Amino acid sequence: MSDADMDNVRFAADVGDWFAYTEFQGGPLVARKDLTVRLSYEITEQGNDYGEDVQRISGVYSPRIGESSSYLTREVKWQIVPKVNADVKGRGLGVSAPWSSVNNCTGSYGTVSGGERLVEKIIDYADSIGMDFCRAMAKSLIIGGKINIGEQSFRLRADGSFIPIETERQKEERCDVLRRRIKNIGEMRKNLS
Numbered sequence: 001m002s003d004a005d006m007d008n009v010r011f012a013a014d015v016g017d018w019f020a021y022t023e024f025q026g027g028p029l030v031a032r033k034d035l036t037v038r039l040s041y042e043i044t045e046q047g048n049d050y051g052e053d054v055q056r057i058s059g060v061y062s063p064r065i066g067e068s069s070s071y072l073t074r075e076v077k078w079q080i081v082p083k084v085n086a087d088v089k090g091r092g093l094g095v096s097a098p099w100s101s102v103n104n105c106t107g108s109y110g111t112v113s114g115g116e117r118l119v120e121k122i123i124d125y126a127d128s129i130g131m132d133f134c135r136a137m138a139k140s141l142i143i144g145g146k147i148n149i150g151e152q153s154f155r156l157r158a159d160g161s162f163i164p165i166e167t168e169r170q171k172e173e174r175c176d177v178l179r180r181r182i183k184n185i186g187e188m189r190k191n192l193s
Contacts, residue, residue, distance in 0.1 A: 006037050040058050
C-alpha cells in the first residue's frame with residue numbers, strides 16, 4: 001500500500017482483529033469521510049439498459065492522501081456472453097447434447113473413468129516425491145479428505161498435487177506474529193503522536 005496507515009488497516013483486516021482494524025480506521029466514532037481507507041468506485045456512465053450510471057468497486061484509497069493512494073483490487077473484468085448452442089457442443093462426440101442440464105444416462109461404456117485416472121495420477125505423483133500411497137488414500141483425497149504423513153496433513157489440489165494443511169499451532173503462530181506486528185505499529189503510532 002502507498003501509506004503506512006493504509007498498510008496497518010490491511011494487516012488488521014488480514015488477521016481478523018476487529019479492534020485494531022477499527023482503531024487504525026480512525027476509531028469507532030470516526031466520520032465516514034475521515035476513514036483511513038475507503039472503497040473506490042469505477043463509474044460507467046449510462047452503463048445499463050436504462051441509461052443509469054453503474055458503480056462498481058474497483059479498489060481502495062485513502063481520502064487523506066487522495067487519488068495517488070488508489071490501490072486496485074478488482075483487476076479482472078467479467079463479461080456476460082451468450083450460451084454456446086447445445087447442438088454445436090455435442091457435435092462430433094458420438095452422442096447428442098443432453099436436453100437438460102444433467103445427463104441422466106447411467107450406463108457405462110467400459111472405459112477407465114476420470115476418477116480411476118485421477119487415482120493413478122495421485123499414486124504416481126506420490127511415488128515421484130517419495131511417498132508410499134495406496135488406492136484408498138488416493139480416493140480419500142479425491143472426495144475431499146485429508147491424509148496425515150508424519151506430523152503434516154495434506155489435501156488434494158485440482159492439478160493432482162498435494163497441498164499441506166496449516167495446523168492449528170502453525171495458524172496460531174502466524175496470527176501471533178501478525179498481532180505482535182500490529183501492536184508494535186500501534187505503539188510506534190502512539191510514540192509519534
